[in-house]
Amino acid sequence: MQEHDMSWVRTEMLLAEAAPRSQVGIGAWLRKNLFATPTDSVLTILAVLFLGWSVPQILNWLFFDAIWVGADRTACLTTEQGGQLPEGWSGACWPFVSGRFGQFMFGRYPLEERWRVILTGIIFVALLAPLLIPRVPFKRLNAILFFVVFPFVAFFLLVGGWFGLPYVETPLWGGLMVTLVISYVGIVVSLPLGIVLALGRRSTMPVVKLLSVIFIETVRGVPLVTVLFMASFMLPLFVPPGMSFDKLLRALIGVALFASAYMAEVVRGGLQAIPKGQYEGADSLGLNYWQKMGFIVMPQALKLVIPGIVNTFIGMFKDTTLVLIISMFDLLGVVKQNISGDPTWATPQTAKTGYVFAAAIFWIFCFGMSRYSQYMERRLDTGHKR
Amino acid sequence: MKHIAIGIMGAAAVGFMVSTASADTLSDVKAKGFVQCGVNTGLAGFSAPNDKGEWTGIDVDFCRAVAAAIFGDGTKVKFTGLSAKDRFTALQSGEVDILSRNTTWTINRDTALGLNFAGVTYYDGQGFMINAKKLPGVNSALQLSGAAVCVQSGTTTELNLADYFKANKMEYNPVVFEKFEEANAAYDAGRCDAYTTDQSGLYAVRLQMKSPDDHVVLPEIISKEPLGPSVRQGDDKWFDIVKWTYYALLNAEEAGVTQANVEEMKNSDNPDIRRLLGTESETKIGTDLGLDNDWVVNIVKAVGNYGEIFERNVGSGSPMKISRGINALWTKGGLQYGMPIR
Numbered sequence: 001m002q003e004h005d006m007s008w009v010r011t012e013m014l015l016a017e018a019a020p021r022s023q024v025g026i027g028a029w030l031r032k033n034l035f036a037t038p039t040d041s042v043l044t045i046l047a048v049l050f051l052g053w054s055v056p057q058i059l060n061w062l063f064f065d066a067i068w069v070g071a072d073r074t075a076c077l078t079t080e081q082g083g084q085l086p087e088g089w090s091g092a093c094w095p096f097v098s099g100r101f102g103q104f105m106f107g108r109y110p111l112e113e114r115w116r117v118i119l120t121g122i123i124f125v126a127l128l129a130p131l132l133i134p135r136v137p138f139k140r141l142n143a144i145l146f147f148v149v150f151p152f153v154a155f156f157l158l159v160g161g162w163f164g165l166p167y168v169e170t171p172l173w174g175g176l177m178v179t180l181v182i183s184y185v186g187i188v189v190s191l192p193l194g195i196v197l198a199l200g201r202r203s204t205m206p207v208v209k210l211l212s213v214i215f216i217e218t219v220r221g222v223p224l225v226t227v228l229f230m231a232s233f234m235l236p237l238f239v240p241p242g243m244s245f246d247k248l249l250r251a252l253i254g255v256a257l258f259a260s261a262y263m264a265e266v267v268r269g270g271l272q273a274i275p276k277g278q279y280e281g282a283d284s285l286g287l288n289y290w291q292k293m294g295f296i297v298m299p300q301a302l303k304l305v306i307p308g309i310v311n312t313f314i315g316m317f318k319d320t321t322l323v324l325i326i327s328m329f330d331l332l333g334v335v336k337q338n339i340s341g342d343p344t345w346a347t348p349q350t351a352k353t354g355y356v357f358a359a360a361i362f363w364i365f366c367f368g369m370s371r372y373s374q375y376m377e378r379r380l381d382t383g384h385k386r
Numbered sequence: 387m388k389h390i391a392i393g394i395m396g397a398a399a400v401g402f403m404v405s406t407a408s409a410d411t412l413s414d415v416k417a418k419g420f421v422q423c424g425v426n427t428g429l430a431g432f433s434a435p436n437d438k439g440e441w442t443g444i445d446v447d448f449c450r451a452v453a454a455a456i457f458g459d460g461t462k463v464k465f466t467g468l469s470a471k472d473r474f475t476a477l478q479s480g481e482v483d484i485l486s487r488n489t490t491w492t493i494n495r496d497t498a499l500g501l502n503f504a505g506v507t508y509y510d511g512q513g514f515m516i517n518a519k520k521l522p523g524v525n526s527a528l529q530l531s532g533a534a535v536c537v538q539s540g541t542t543t544e545l546n547l548a549d550y551f552k553a554n555k556m557e558y559n560p561v562v563f564e565k566f567e568e569a570n571a572a573y574d575a576g577r578c579d580a581y582t583t584d585q586s587g588l589y590a591v592r593l594q595m596k597s598p599d600d601h602v603v604l605p606e607i608i609s610k611e612p613l614g615p616s617v618r619q620g621d622d623k624w625f626d627i628v629k630w631t632y633y634a635l636l637n638a639e640e641a642g643v644t645q646a647n648v649e650e651m652k653n654s655d656n657p658d659i660r661r662l663l664g665t666e667s668e669t670k671i672g673t674d675l676g677l678d679n680d681w682v683v684n685i686v687k688a689v690g691n692y693g694e695i696f697e698r699n700v701g702s703g704s705p706m707k708i709s710r711g712i713n714a715l716w717t718k719g720g721l722q723y724g725m726p727i728r
Contacts, residue, residue, distance in 0.1 A: 073593070073705065080597040099437060108439040171464060233475040327427065327467040337427055337467070341434025341443075343705040346593035348574070351567065 062356070065091030071099075076347045093349040097357045100338050100345075104357070107174015107329055113166060116157045117177055123153060124184075132372060134379065147188055154181075170248035174329035176361060178248070182255050182320045182330070187313055189256035194263025195302075199293065201268055212264070219261035225322055227254045232326035251323045259316045266308035270301030303380045310373035314366045332358050411483055411617070411624035412456070412676055420462045423449035424482035427467035430590035431700035431708070432488050432508075432613075441465050444699045445486040447689045448507055448615055452484060452631045455681040460688025474499050477618060484628060486615040488586075501616040502625045505632035507692075508614075508700075509712045509721055511607030512546050513585040515592065518602045521579060527606035531556040536569045536578035538562075542609070547582055550608040570594060584611055589706045627675055634682045636724030637662055638691035640715055645690040648683055662727050671727060682727075692722065 022028060034044040067076050067085075076093035077083025097104070106114050127146040130136040158181075161167035173181070200212030219227075231250040274297050282292035302309070324333035335354040338345065415421055425433035425445050433443040446465065453463035466482050477485040478500065488510075489495070491503040514527045514535075524530070527550075537544050539562045551558045561578045563569035573581040574595050581588065585603060592598045615632070617625050638644075641659045643651045652665045660666045664679035672679035689695055693715075700708045714720025 078596075080599070081595075082598065103435060103439045108435065111438065169464075171466065229472065233472050233479055233481060237479045324427070325469060325472070327469075327472075329427075329467070333427075337435060339428075341426070341428025341430055341432075342436075343430040343434075343590060343593060344436070346430065346590065346705065348594050348596055350594070 061091050063092075065089065066094055067091060068094050070095035072344050073347045073350070076349050081347070091349065092353045092356065093345075093347055094353065096338075096345045096347075096350050096353055100334075103175060103334055103338065104331060105175045106177050107334055108172045109168060109174070109177065110166075110172065113160070113168055116160065116165065116168075120154045120157045123150065124180075151185075151188070170246050171327075173248065175334045176331045178323070178328060179317070179320050179330045181248075182252060182323065183313075183317045185252045186255045186259045186316045186320075190259035190263045190312070190316070191309070193256070193260035195267050195298070197260060197264035198267035198271060201264065202271055216261045216264050219257055220265070224254065224258050224319060225325060227258065228322060228326045247326060247328060251326060251328055255316065255320065255323075258319075259312060262312050262315075263309065266305050266312055267301065269308060270303075270305035271297065273304050274301050303377075306373055306377050306380070310369055314369055317365060317369070318362065331361060409621055411621050412627065415456060415483055415624075419457075420464050421449060421453045421456065421484065422464050422466060422482045423452075424466050424468045424473055424476050424485045424487050425449070426487045427469060429488060430593075431586060431704060431706050433465070433467075433486075442699065444507055444695055445488060445615070447695045447699065448486050448632070448635075449484055451635060451685045451689050451695075452628055454684040454688035455627065455631050455634070455677055458678065458680075458684040460684075474501070477501065477616065480618075483624070484615050484617055488613045489616060491612045491614050491616075495616070500619045502619050503614050503616045504625065504628040506612040506614040506721075507632065508586065508612075510584045510586050510611040510613050512543055512582060512609040512611065513588055513607050514604045515573075515581045515588045515601050516579060516604060517576070517600050519597075519600045520576070525602075525604070527580075527604045527608070528554060528556075530558065530580055532558065533579040534559040534561050534577070536561050536563065536573040536581045538566055538569050538583065539564055543583055546609040586700065586706075586708065589700070589708050593705055623676060627677065630675060630727070631685060633724040634662070634685055634727065635689075635692040635695065636715065636722050637727055638682060638686050639693040639722075640717060640724060643682075643686055643691060645686055645694060648686045652683065658728075 018024075022031075035041045070076060070093075074083045075095055076085070076091075078085045078087050078089045080087055102111070102114070106117055109117060127142065127150055131139070131142050131146055136142070156162055157165070158173070158177075159168065159170075197212050197216060200208045201216065203209050203212070228251060231254050232247060235245070235250070278296055278300065279292065282296040287295065320330050321332040323330050324336070329337060335358045339351045339354045423446075425441065425443070428434050429443070429445075431443055432445045433441055436442045449463050449465070450460040454460040456462075466476065468476050468482070468485070468487055473485055473487050473489065474495075476482050485501070486507075488508070490510075491506065495501050496503060514530065516524055516530075518524075535547060535558050537547055537560055544560070544562065547558075547560065561572060563572060566583075569581070569583075570591050572578060573591075581591065583591070585607065588603050592601050592603070595601055615628060617628050641651075641656070641662055643659065643662065648663070651659055652663050654660060654663075657666065661669065661671065663683050664672050664681065669679055672681045675681065678684070690698070693710075696710065696713060697703045700706045701710065710718070710720060712721045714722065716723040
């Protein structure tokens, strides 16, 4: 006799049905994201109309109607302005940018010495790129080269006066080069100094704590513009005649100290987020103060505040434009100078073109920093995944 | 690190040691080997970088002339771009030796600020520009009654405008802008009937208009803006050099000495020219100034005479095409009058 098991048990999972037609495909996506409610629909339509109206105009201005070659302002003038272009024309005047490109990049750095700046830039990229890519080995050596050796190499190359290289004084520097020099120094100085200040502020030693608090609060309480102005125009009143410091050096010190104070507060925020148990655990392992901070606390704290750190970096990168008030011409400063001071390129489109170019360069750098920081966050995010 | 240490020491010394720049600027300049000159960070025709990144302009060329007078080499000058706010501080603190930055000569600056003006390299003044297509038949500012006038706020320009219309019992409607660029754009877009700022500025602004030829600069000048180089008070020797460099430029133009013919002119029979160029035997004009006797030759070789500087930077040789007007020599109906060099 065969025993029949009358109960019925499914031995395999039922195949998943395809989702309803209304839930898949482009139509569903559109409904869900763009037309979910009447308000959404209205907003979507308005946004599309706005884009449809503005984007073609922007593209036309930037590319299709733009002028790409020319020797001076007449290339970008309409017939009624004394040029060749049809009446009512409006477009970017790119020859202005290409004609002044050298100045936008190097300021008034002597033409025949500009290879030095380019070489420095190549070394910078060659050292930075492998440092940013996690897979590449020899990180420690690379970091030493980038943070310790490179500043000296760059200094000797850019300033010159050694090994037969002619001396190039810093008032001749300008453009993107100055922006990058100030940002690099600011970043390289502010992170370690900020960490030290943050630790100092949380220290139990009263003198260290007091000094850190005084420094941070003083620097944060004064506008950067004021500091730069004082350092640049008031300092000579107070030092003996004939003694002068390099203006760029003054700006570098000012910017670096400034960024350090802000960085200290960002890092302190990270330190406060670390539970007390981590400190006590480190203590119970017998680690000393620096081991505790270096191996247990800091790696966690810094990881937490990556957005804040990069925020400070980006802010500082853009703050470098303030050096214009002490007559250092950074990228924006050079662009402005060429717009306002140069009759050979004075056209109705010159100013717009110059500012769009400067904005694009700034955007590339800031966006790059931002994207890399997000990549780093994801990579290091081991404990707090969303 | 050394610089930082020195900086801290300097800051510590603030309380008991406030020193001004040295009283003998000429020796300082000779010792360091160049003239440090404060110029505008960018003003069309006065100081601006060219394609090669070299400074050009009237104010710039004046500094080159001073450098040529001292060193016989117009390139021995370094420029510091200064904003309107920091220019006087920079001169007082010794950061620059000459301030040649389109600065109006006023009594307040001469006395309270401790400056000495060496001369007027450009007689400027506030003027009006109108769109001749929109306002045909207007050829005088006195016809602007009831007009909307674009003006930048917070400048003396705004006050002069109010004074002028009040004095002439005319109504007007000021359209005030915070920034120069905004005022330009608004005027170009037709929001105002007239635009007012310094005349040299009007010519520069006109280049950026949609149709420059439609715009006319009216002849009236409603304020005096004599622009010239200045030095610190209390150093007469240096003041003399800067002042006489200016007169030498004017005298060279009056005598017809140009960059091209200066070498031939040295052999001129005219005693005035021989004195000017230091070829008179046993002349002491240059050495009394503390310079070489061929100082004027060096100046003219480096930058040309005043007329050449003017035409090259703002006149017919530049896109601005400003006419000489009151900046012509006194012999041609202008105000430029070089004191005699003898």
